[in-house]
Amino acid sequence: PPATPQYRPAYHFTPAAHWMNDPNGMVYYKGTYHLFFQHYPEGMEWGPMHWGHATSQDLVSWKEQSIALFPDKLGMIFSGSAVVDENNTSGFGKNGQVPMVAIFTHHNPDEEKKGTQKHQYQSLAYSLDEGKTWTKYEGNPVLPNPGIQDFRDPKVSWNTVAKKWVMTLATKDRITFYSSPNLKEWTKLSEFGEKLGAHGGVWECPDLFPLTLNGKTYWVLLVSINPGGPNGGSATQYFVGQFDGKTFTPQTITQKWIDWGKDDYAGVTWSNTGARKIFLGWMSNWEYANQAPTSPWRSAMTTPRDLALKQVGQEIYLTSSPAPEVAKLAQSAQTLKNLTAKSELGLSDKIKLTSPQFQLKLTSKQLQEFALVLSNAGGEELVIGYDKQANQYYIDRSKAGLTSFSDKFSGRHTGPRLATSPAADLTLLFDATSVELFADGGLTTMTEIFFPKQPFTQLKLRSGTGITFDALSYSKLAVAVK
Numbered sequence: 001p002p003a004t005p006q007y008r009p010a011y012h013f014t015p016a017a018h019w020m021n022d023p024n025g026m027v028y029y030k031g032t033y034h035l036f037f038q039h040y041p042e043g044m045e046w047g048p049m050h051w052g053h054a055t056s057q058d059l060v061s062w063k064e065q066s067i068a069l070f071p072d073k074l075g076m077i078f079s080g081s082a083v084v085d086e087n088n089t090s091g092f093g094k095n096g097q098v099p100m101v102a103i104f105t106h107h108n109p110d111e112e113k114k115g116t117q118k119h120q121y122q123s124l125a126y127s128l129d130e131g132k133t134w135t136k137y138e139g140n141p142v143l144p145n146p147g148i149q150d151f152r153d154p155k156v157s158w159n160t161v162a163k164k165w166v167m168t169l170a171t172k173d174r175i176t177f178y179s180s181p182n183l184k185e186w187t188k189l190s191e192f193g194e195k196l197g198a199h200g201g202v203w204e205c206p207d208l209f210p211l212t213l214n215g216k217t218y219w220v221l222l223v224s225i226n227p228g229g230p231n232g233g234s235a236t237q238y239f240v241g242q243f244d245g246k247t248f249t250p251q252t253i254t255q256k257w258i259d260w261g262k263d264d265y266a267g268v269t270w271s272n273t274g275a276r277k278i279f280l281g282w283m284s285n286w287e288y289a290n291q292a293p294t295s296p297w298r299s300a301m302t303t304p305r306d307l308a309l310k311q312v313g314q315e316i317y318l319t320s321s322p323a324p325e326v327a328k329l330a331q332s333a334q335t336l337k338n339l340t341a342k343s344e345l346g347l348s349d350k351i352k353l354t355s356p357q358f359q360l361k362l363t364s365k366q367l368q369e370f371a372l373v374l375s376n377a378g379g380e381e382l383v384i385g386y387d388k389q390a391n392q393y394y395i396d397r398s399k400a401g402l403t404s405f406s407d408k409f410s411g412r413h414t415g416p417r418l419a420t421s422p423a424a425d426l427t428l429l430f431d432a433t434s435v436e437l438f439a440d441g442g443l444t445t446m447t448e449i450f451f452p453k454q455p456f457t458q459l460k461l462r463s464g465t466g467i468t469f470d471a472l473s474y475s476k477l478a479v480a481v482k
């Protein structure tokens with residue numbers, strides 16, 4: 001297909017060429033953020049999986065590195081995580097060099113054909129040069145498959161409660177926790193979720209980490225599922241609860257999603273970042289990822305997001321906010337104060353969309369129904385708004401450009417407003433083919449991709465009942481496009 005440089009995001013990671021899916025092995029070490037990713041370096045569609053590699057000092061400008069892990073006789077390299085083994089528990093460290101250890105799923109297609117259900121198992125690789133080159137452990141696999149068809153995506157972290165490494169593993173329709181003193185020998189701890197949460201599809205790519213709220217520690221369990229997401233296809237649910245070093249117990253059984261849009265999947269957090277928890281997902285959906293109209297690469301990652309907890313009534317929710325590093329890209333803001341929109345208010349005379357990369361922030365003391373419309377001379381429009389009656393935010397991309405590559409792509413997608421206060425704040429991040437909505441301090445987050453035939457240049461507000469924004473501010477986000 002012809003190249004589509006106009007669809008290349010600027011501050012979202014994309015591989016230079018070919019297929020990408022899940023973020024893998026995200027680890028921070030000595031000032032560098034490492035992002036590995038599911039990658040097929042020979043094709044534009046999902047194929048024999050490798051771990052690609054990119055690095056960044058600031059989470060917004062990424063440098064692609066050479067491929068970290070290639071398929072081998074044990075299988076393809078599926079998703080997993082990486083840790084800094086500071087105390088050399090694994091013994092991989094030599095001459096005082098701290099090992100970086102990757103824990104990943106080997107997926108064996110030959111075994112799969114035999115139908116033994118044992119074709120996925122967990123293996124290790126280590127790096128003694130800060131992630132540049134990797135050696136697979138000769139004792140692989142370290143966690144063989146007991147006969148569970150879907151047995152994958154290990155997320156490992158040093159657990160301060162268990163005082164051991166804890167592996168959170170997706171095992172078909174539930175999560176299984178394991179522990180290890182040395183990353184090589186694993187003991188089963190417990191299972192979670194067979195009867196809880198969404199089960200519209202297989203469970204994948206989990207994460208388990210602590211966050212504090214008002215001095216109290218809670219444990220958050222992320223679980224991606226495919227399909228069964230709130231707007232169709234793949235999406236990531238989460239549970240807030242306690243982890244006692246062995247068992248995860250959720251606080252409540254309310255169904256929660258980290259992102260209600262269609263395009264945030266398989267996201268997990270960086271390891272080794274201390275109390276700060278930074279999340280990043282794959283900005284696509286298995287319903288149409290293989291057909292997305294970009295070339296010579298396919299798929300981008302979401303923006304990195306700082307996670308926190310917030311209580312609303314009896315519920316504790318996860319909030320997502322763009323990492324502060326993203327806000328640093330904002331050039332001088334243009335702010336419109338006390339802006340009342342009734343029926344339709346064009347903003348193009350005040351705000352010129354001169355770049356596909358920009359941020360909008362809106363605040364209102366009294367949230368009412370409204371729609372923010374981005375359009376271009378070709379008559380395409382992307383609509384982002386709030387439906388007061390349904391108490392839902394929405395993103396409608398049905399007229400926002402190319403949709404015919406998949407019948408699952410077009411549509412208006414919704415996420416509930418979880419905040420109960422009349423006052424609202426919204427942050428919207430735009431890049432060449434994506435919008436990320438963070439509403440009410442990130443209580444409701446929605447990520448969606450779109451492919452306009454030409455960039456959106458005009459902005460307007462619509463509101464039947466009328467709405468007043470205390471402020472609407474626009475800033476261009478400046479990053480050099482690759």
Ligand code: FRU
Nearest residue numbers: 022038049078079204205266
């Ligand atoms: C999630 C996933 C993982 C798996 C990987 C394979 O998108 O299906 O469960 O490890 O992709 O590429």
